[in-house]
Amino acid sequence: DAGITQSPRHKVTETGTPVTLRCHQTENHRYMYWYRQDPGHGLRLIHYSYGVKDTDKGEVSDGYSVSRSKTEDFLLTLESATSSQTSVYFCAISEGGGPGTDTQYFGPGTRLTVL
Amino acid sequence: AQSVTQLGSHVSVSEGALVLLRCNYSSSVPPYLFWYVQYPNQGLQLLLKYTSAATLVKGINGFEAEFKKSETSFHLTKPSAHMSDAAEYFCALTSGTYKYIFGTGTRLKVLA
Numbered sequence: 001d002a003g004i005t006q007s008p009r010h011k012v013t014e015t016g017t018p019v020t021l022r023c024h025q026t027e028n029h030r031y032m033y034w035y036r037q038d039p040g041h042g043l044r045l046i047h048y049s050y051g052v053k054d055t056d057k058g059e060v061s062d063g064y065s066v067s068r069s070k071t072e073d074f075l076l077t078l079e080s081a082t083s084s085q086t087s088v089y090f091c092a093i094s095e096g097g098g099p100g101t102d103t104q105y106f107g108p109g110t111r112l113t114v115l
Numbered sequence: 116a117q118s119v120t121q122l123g124s125h126v127s128v129s130e131g132a133l134v135l136l137r138c139n140y141s142s143s144v145p146p147y148l149f150w151y152v153q154y155p156n157q158g159l160q161l162l163l164k165y166t167s168a169a170t171l172v173k174g175i176n177g178f179e180a181e182f183k184k185s186e187t188s189f190h191l192t193k194p195s196a197h198m199s200d201a202a203e204y205f206c207a208l209t210s211g212t213y214k215y216i217f218g219t220g221t222r223l224k225v226l227a
Contacts, residue, residue, distance in 0.1 A: 004158075031213055040124075042205060043159075043217040050213065058214065090158055096213065101166065103149075104215060106158035 003027050004107035006091050012113045019078040021110050023091030025071075030096040032074040033104065034058075034066060036087040043090065049074055050096065081114045088112070117142045119208050121218035129226045134178075134193040136221045138206035141187065148189040149207040149215070150180055159205060165189060176200070201225045 003026030013019050023032060033048040035058075045058030047066040055066050063085060065077045078085055091107040122137040140146055147166050151159040163174025170182045180191045189206060206218040 033215075035217075040219060042121075042219040043207075045214060048213065092159075094213065102209075102213065103161055103164065104159075105161070106151075108158050109156075 004091060004093055004105060006089075006107040006110050008110060009108065010111045012115065013081050014115050015082055016080050019081050019112065019114075021076040021089055021091075021112070023074045023076070023107060025074075025093050027093060027095075027105075028071060029093040029105075030071075031094040031102075032068065033092040033094075034064070034074065034076045035090045035092065036060065036085075037090060037109075038087050046076065046089075081112075083114050086112060086114045117146070117208055117210055117216050119206050119216050119218040121204075121206050121221050123221055124219065125222050125224065127224040127226055128196045130198055131195050134191070134196045134200065134223065136191040136204050136206075136223065138180075138189045138191065138218060139187055140189060140206075140208050142208060142210050144210045146208045146210050148180075148182065149209075150174065150178070150189075150191050151205045151207060152176075153203045153205065153220075155202075162191070162204075196223075196225045198225050198227065 005024045007022045034046040035043040044060045049055045049068040067075045089110045092104040094102045094104045118141045120139045149164045150162040153159045163172045165182045173179045203222045207215045209215045
């Protein structure tokens with residue numbers, strides 16, 4: 001299994017509070033991703049990173065920010081959580097060897113509930 | 116625009132029966148296609164991927180998928196279902212970038 005950990009694994013918070021989720025990898029992979037998983041929507045890309053301090057938006061980036069100051073860590077921040085951000089969040093990594101050979105490996109997920 | 120459509124959000128099969136999970140895609144450029152499996156309370160695991168080397172792709176756990184350009188399909192099959200195959204399955208596509216588009220998932224139930 002790819003060395004990917006996510007913390008916390010579960011979190012309950014209140015509307016309007018800031019929340020930071022952490023993804024940590026031990027594979028030294030270049031690319032890291034944040035997805036959210038919701039019933040009926042599958043997985044949707046929030047943000048991804050292609051190197052330290054290099055990030056780009058995905059299809060559902062509004063209300064989220066990310067940072068990557070080290071290769072191994074990719075942080076997802078909800079500046080002011082809303083109930084619509086209740087979801088399961090997955091981090092993924094990939095080597096970036098080229099779209100034809102690249103494979104994403106997923107972390108165990110973080111279940112976030114915003115009350 | 117790229118898209119992935121998985122037909123059937125829930126599929127039930129008897130143990131020992133053929134498993135067929137359907138995935139159709141839309142892409143203006145040659146796609147790379149993937150199938151992932153998700154067991155309860157876990158992340159996604161790669162089952163197999165199509166990268167244009169061969170249209171019939173074999174994956175782990177006895178699964179395989181066939182890329183059919185004329186039908187824009189990449190259906191997942193397994194000849195004989197096992198109870199341990201019960202999970203949710205996701206089809207995904209990428210087309211030359213590192214952004215993956217996932218389908219909405221198909222939950223497979225295996226009946227004893």
